[in-house]
Amino acid sequence: MSITVSGLTKRFGQTDVLRGIELGVEQGELVALLGPSGSGKTTLLKIIAGLEWPDAGQLDVNGQDWLRLAAQERRIGFVFQNYALFPHMTVRDNLAFGLTVRPRAERPGRAVIAAKVDELLHFLQIVDLADRYPTQLSGGQRQRVALGRALAIEPNVLLLDEPFGALDAAIRRDLRRWLRGVHEATGSTTIFVTHDQEEAFELADRVVVMGAGRIEQIGHADAIHDHPASPFVARFMGATVELPVTLHAGRADGSGLDLSALERRALPDGPARLFVRPQDIAPRPDPAAPWRIASRTSNGAQLRLVLRHPDLGEAEADVPRRASAAEALTPDAAVRLTIEAGTIFPTDRRPGAASAEPVPLTSHKETAR
Ligand SMILES: Nc1ncnc2c1ncn2[C@@H]1O[C@H](COP(=O)(O)OP(=O)(O)OP(=O)(O)O)[C@@H](O)[C@H]1O
Ligand SMILES: [Mg+2]
Known part of the structure; x- marks a missing residue:
């Protein structure tokens, strides 16, 4: 799916949180949103997911006006920062959840769901965790399961909001490589939020630098590094x-x-x-x-x-x-x-x-x- 955001604005009370966002994401691309705290990254992601609505602007996905669609009609895979898994469900049941709550007409049969979950467990290399509960997993393992849960519904678009935020540097590096592999295998259009430069540059095809509700620069790592478009980007880099x-x-x-x-x-x-x-x-x-x-x-x-x-x-x-x-x-x-x-x-x-x-x-x- 290709995503086109244009003229998007959002205000909470007196604060302009998004001030005219223009962004195109190609089918199958992995784009990182990089910016300091409060720059509007999560708000932009929530608008794309249908969890928040803009004051003005457009959001088109494959030419379709997504602002007319409710969240559940968009079929988004969303992984939030510190996303809690359902504690009373095993890994297997957590992965199956998104499919089991589909409306009856769209819901796959039980055997189909079980097969899909098995496939995901293998694909994500977490087969040995299948029958554990979230409290029996490390932070990195939980994030893998959270990503698996987002992928289970075969999302049109995958949105990841600092999914590795709470983990230490070595595990983040491992997960980054793993996620890049998962992305290449699924080919899903993905937007990844981080405030870690290294993470953004290593993972993403293109990096979008945000500052105070605006896009300051879009480009490849080297160009942003060598040719910052504004004093803000220069300092941030x-x-x-x-x-x-x-x-x-x-x-x-x-x-x-x-x-x-x-x-x-x-x-x-x-x-x-x-x-x-x-x-x-x-x-x-x-x-x-x-x-x-x-x-x-x-x-x-x-x-x-x-x-x-x-x-x-x-x-x-x-x-x-x-x-x-x-x-x-x-x-x-x-x-x-x-x-x-x-x-x-x-x-x-x-x-x-x-x-x-x-x-x-x-x-x-x-x-x-
Ligand atoms: N529901 C809300 N009501 C009022 N203000 C909000 C709301 N959600 C976000 N904001 C404000 O909007 C601004 C942008 O928030 P947002 O969560 O998008 O930032 P962010 O770039 O994701 O930051 P972080 O890196 O800390 O997660 C912040 O100033 C925040 O306080
Ligand atoms: Mg955020």
Whole structure:
């Protein structure tokens, strides 16, 4: 099923929770909705499921107007965050539930349901759990069963709202790979919500970055990583160092910065902001430079340097501890900062403006530092 969302808005009381969502999901695609808490991810999912209704906008699935359909007519598989299984039912009965509650005319016979459940148990590799109760399962096993229950009804669309949210990192990684396999085998159109970047990028065909009720960017992992469309996306993607620069004839200039690695682009002259990841800042000793190393800590692999500028305040840089240059990077050393990759946005002078026009400036990153 292909899903087309257009002009979708939703307001709860005084809060605009969705502000004009435009999104197309192709048949068989796995799309991740990525965004901070409160950005409207669950609300969008609930509207697609028919559990919530928009104030305006359209939702078409395979050309059909889904806003005219009740939730049960849409045949959605939904896995909620921390979705509780029915505690008094075995895994087998939990999986069968969605089929047994169908209206009599559509309900498969008992033998058909049993065969379907067996097939799912094998497919999801949980055969040995079939007769257990939910309290006898680990968190990861419960999430597999929850997904199985959503798949049992052969959904038109599969909606997963942070299904691995409560689990630890190693189990999440396993389940991610497992889910990708399940998705490839079923070919179902899937929307997966997460606020974990790594999870979104590893799982999804395309990632949709949401911020405060708007879609900030849609794209593949590399494009979002290298060319964030707005300061919001740049920050969300880890470009947490922001430095003022001046643009002149397509070149950026900043105090104590070497910006020659950034590509030259057609940019308006004037003040701008540079967004950089700490690992894309390479401090080099230079007695004439204005930056000083304020502190140096190590996590074994990486040095984290806090850098201080007399006018601009502090910035952080992450440097591989074993890099040959690392030895000279000691507290109080004067350094010039080579910026290996970053994104520049012209300063938006309109008061209260949310995001500037994107003007990405990404370098070809050096392999060694
Ligand atoms: N039924 C409701 N009534 C009033 N406000 C609501 C309701 N549901 C959600 N909201 C508000 O809408 C905003 C978006 O909520 P939503 O649950 O969609 O966010 P989210 O992106 O899923 O966040 P999280 O990552 O924390 O799950 C929040 O500010 C939330 O408080
Ligand atoms: Mg949510």
